[in-house]
Amino acid sequence: MTALVYGLAVAGESTVRALLRHGVAVKVADDTITDARLALASELGVELVDAAQTSAERLLDGCTLLCPAPGVAEHHPIIIAAQHLGLDIVSEIELAYRWEQSRPDGPRPMLAVTGTDGKTSTTKLTVAILEAAGVRSVDAGNTDTPLVDAIDARNDDGTEMYDAFVVECSSFRLAFTPTFRADAAAWLNVQPDHLNWHTSMASYEAAKAQVFANQRPDDVVIGFANDAAVMGHLATAPGRTLSFGLTAGEYRSEGGLLIGPSGTIAPITSLRRTLRHDITNALAASALVLETGLADVAAIERALGTFIGPAHRLERLGSHNGADWFNDSKATTPHAASAAIRSFENIVLIAGGADKGVDLSSMADEAWRCTGVLAIGATASTIANIFASVTRVESVGTLERAVERAAVWASPGDIVLLSPGCASLDQFTNFQVRGEAFRMLFTQLAGQQLQGVSA
Incomplete structure (x- = not known):
């Protein structure tokens, strides 16, 4: 098997390293060749091809797999050429998912979060809850930690670093996920965005919908009750569906409390900040961990009391x-x-x-x-x-x-x-x-x- 990694920035570098770790032959190309990228390619032991000087067909010659970096838009010539040739096009979360399925002890739990807005805060809060429950986890994917790195992460003694993964799923990564699935997936909202990357709003929404597409009947599907588009996809999702919202859904706020199907989760005053989206993010995160049995309400309340959201978000x-x-x-x-x-x-x-x-x-x-x-x-x-x-x-x-x-x-x-x-x-x-x-x-x-x- 030979993979073409297209784009050698942060995600591209991690993808190359991961492919080499897993014994896959790698070719690398980029639209922009810089001295820093040439030096990185030399360090990795791969040749970096100037895509501006080489046809897409020639770049893909001999390859069975295309791994585009997130910045490579779905209308890019390399994507179109790979689709024409019938090649497998996969994002780094798809690669990581495939490798995790072959883990000797079986795959570890994966939770997924997507949406136009709120992904990072909800993902990090979910990780905080899991940590409060004693579950070693990491926010991976559209974060500082690509999922291909997270699944292979080891402690100094060689043991695995994580028990579970919370994957922040951007549309860029979901667009190329033919098999990726999560034990529980939350879709927070959908609004026009990235229309310079996607060919249309329909394409953007379809990419987001991939977060549910490969789930099984016993997987958990979670959607925002007040978003008609999200709820439309929830209605056709293959898993067990639940909704959340400020005042509507199985997970909601009521009488100053966060409420779930089994009753009270925590007082809203447990949150360090109680803006409307803070409350709905907390409800989505609670649904992810409770419905999978990875944490209980005590862990949720502990995490809510100490969680500080990421920078640059209100x-x-x-x-x-x-x-x-x-x-x-x-x-x-x-x-x-x-x-x-x-x-x-x-x-x-x-x-x-x-x-x-x-x-x-x-x-x-x-x-x-x-x-x-x-x-x-x-x-x-x-x-x-x-x-x-x-x-x-x-x-x-x-x-x-x-x-x-x-x-x-x-x-x-x-x-x-x-x-x-x-x-x-x-x-x-x-x-x-x-x-x-x-x-x-x-x-x-x-x-x-x-x-x-x-x-």
Whole structure:
């Protein structure tokens, strides 16, 4: 067997290493050849082929498997050529799943989480609950740990590091999963996103639906009760179906409690933060662990009391001149930005960024919550137009300028919220870099305030 790994960034590197560990011959190609990637290929002992100088058919010659990196879109010539040739196209989570099935002691439990927004927080919370229950687990897949690395991870004494896996499933990875299945899978929501990667919204939704496609009748299927599209797929899923929602579903909130089919799970006050999506994420995570028997309600309550969500997701940075500042750089979709906006009133909103080909207008559905909007990046004019009903709207271009203006606009009791609703790639490497830049700018601002006080 020979595999072509297409793309030698983070996931591509892990895929090459994993294939070599498992005795598979590897070819590597990339659209962009850099000195760093050439050095990495040399370290790995593989040749890195410049795809821009070689036809897709020639690259695939002699290969039985194509392993595209997540950045390789479904309309990329290499994907089209592989489909024409009838080759097996698999993401890294599909590879890992196949190898895990042949584990001598049998496969370990896999839980899966997908959705347009909320995947990372729900995945990490699920891991925290499992750890509280004494189950060694890891958030893998669309995270810092590819699943191909997680399944092979060993302690210093050679024993396996994990008892179970919680797989964050992006549409990029799910699009190429002909056999991947999870013992329990949760689909949080679906809204237009990544339409520059997928050929259509239907294609994007179909990729997400793969999280249920290969499940068995005794597997657990979990969906958000208030999302009609998700519930439509839930109705045709092969597993045992359950829903969750703020007030609807087998898993819901009621009377200040998180409730499941067997009764009370935990008081909502157990959560360190109780915004609406915090509650629904907790319900989805609870369903995953309770329905598989991997944790009990005591473990859930312990984890809820200590869990701190990942950075750049409605992360409170602090206060300046009586206004609270929040970093929500991970809100790279209108749906995510809308959820953040619904969480507050008297908002000075910083929004905009790279265009992913989606309609941004839903961000302004509750524009009344905003006292001002500062538009940045490539979509600044669009953001300014959709928030035209707000008293103060200004296109400022850069994040630095937005922070300067926000500091002037915000009054005591206001919320300054970076929730872009757009990708970051017009001005930043990724949403993390954008969020860290915002944090640094706020820290400088707060430092100036402290210096003024001490003076």
